[in-house]
Amino acid sequence: MTRSLPVPAAAERPIALIDLLDRVLAGGVVVSGELTLSIADVDLVHISLRTLLTSITALQPRDD
Amino acid sequence: MPERQGVWLYAVTRDPAPEVLGELTGVSAETPRLVEAAGLAAVVGDVPLSSFGEAALRRNFEDLDWLAPVARAHDSVIVALIDRGPAIPIRLATVYHGDDRVRHLLEHRAVEFTRALDQVTGRTEWGVKIFLAPAPDPVPAAGGPSPRGAGAAYLARRRATLNSREHQERRAVEQANRAHAALASLAVDTRTHPPQSRALAGEDARMILNGAYLVDNEHTLRFAEATAACDQDNDAILVRLTGPWPPYSFSVLEEA
Numbered sequence: 001m002t003r004s005l006p007v008p009a010a011a012e013r014p015i016a017l018i019d020l021l022d023r024v025l026a027g028g029v030v031v032s033g034e035l036t037l038s039i040a041d042v043d044l045v046h047i048s049l050r051t052l053l054t055s056i057t058a059l060q061p062r063d064d
Numbered sequence: 065m066p067e068r069q070g071v072w073l074y075a076v077t078r079d080p081a082p083e084v085l086g087e088l089t090g091v092s093a094e095t096p097r098l099v100e101a102a103g104l105a106a107v108v109g110d111v112p113l114s115s116f117g118e119a120a121l122r123r124n125f126e127d128l129d130w131l132a133p134v135a136r137a138h139d140s141v142i143v144a145l146i147d148r149g150p151a152i153p154i155r156l157a158t159v160y161h162g163d164d165r166v167r168h169l170l171e172h173r174a175v176e177f178t179r180a181l182d183q184v185t186g187r188t189e190w191g192v193k194i195f196l197a198p199a200p201d202p203v204p205a206a207g208g209p210s211p212r213g214a215g216a217a218y219l220a221r222r223r224a225t226l227n228s229r230e231h232q233e234r235r236a237v238e239q240a241n242r243a244h245a246a247l248a249s250l251a252v253d254t255r256t257h258p259p260q261s262r263a264l265a266g267e268d269a270r271m272i273l274n275g276a277y278l279v280d281n282e283h284t285l286r287f288a289e290a291t292a293a294c295d296q297d298n299d300a301i302l303v304r305l306t307g308p309w310p311p312y313s314f315s316v317l318e319e320a
């Protein structure tokens with residue numbers, strides 16, 4: 001069941017980006033405890049997703 | 065005074081291919097290099113702490129125009145390494161103060177890195193996203209305007225729509241669970257990520273499953289065919305394959 005989605009051109013980049021961020025922000029080895037600079041934490045994922053949301057919701061209908 | 069640098073980690077591998085590094089561009093436009101210890105090699109890049117220090121990263125991660133190319137560069141280095149042999153990706157934004165710290169990490173966690181490398185050797189991560197298929201249009205109430213008036217007719221229609229939507233969602237979840245079970249039987253390991261927000265994903269269908277599957281390379285075709293079959297055979301869901309991915313979702317260091 002494939003159909004094209006009426007997505008504005010400006011939103012095309014984040015479509016693939018969200019799949020990537022799913023993995024680079026939430027996946028990969030976390031070596032915290034060994035780190036001298038550790039920001040790879042849940043807060044950060046939260047921050048960046050919030051950023052994404054605010055950048056995209058201007059272009060998209062909201063979830064409801 | 066030269067700018068202070070940090071050491072950004074991309075991946076850990078057993079089979080470094082130094083010749084491939086020269087062709088790569090890292091998150092700070094640097095050429096990645098190797099730090100070796102304990103029979104392992106970390107692929108790292110030198111990055112300025114003015115942009116990649118903790119405070120700067122917190123600020124920059126708020127900026128999608130900064131984050132997007134960094135995430136893509138991090139991924140592209142890892143993808144290039146995986147093309148040459150197994151590698152364990154490191155979580156985005158892992159920065160050390162110096163090579164000594166990286167060597168210490170490799171020595172200290174050598175057994176776990178080796179075990180993680182064994183787990184992903186000859187295997188590839190695939191993503192499968194399952195969405196709720198758009199509901200069929202509800203059947204309009206027969207017989208024209210209701211004698212009880214337009215308001216009552218509206219409420220009846222609205223109730224029918226909600227009932228059919230609820231029914232449709234239940235069927236979708238059942239179908240998604242069956243699809244996941246079928247795909248998991250072809251994989252050596254699975255993980256589920258939280259479903260993506262509709263706005264974030266740029267889809268107008270709601271995601272109900274965001275799965276990752278670690279699949280033996282010899283079963284790649286079977287897995288892709290099974291994904292297509294899940295899409296074809298289940299009318300309440302849309303099934304989308306993403307990948308191949310580096311084993312982001314399956315890179316865990318288990319305590320020895």
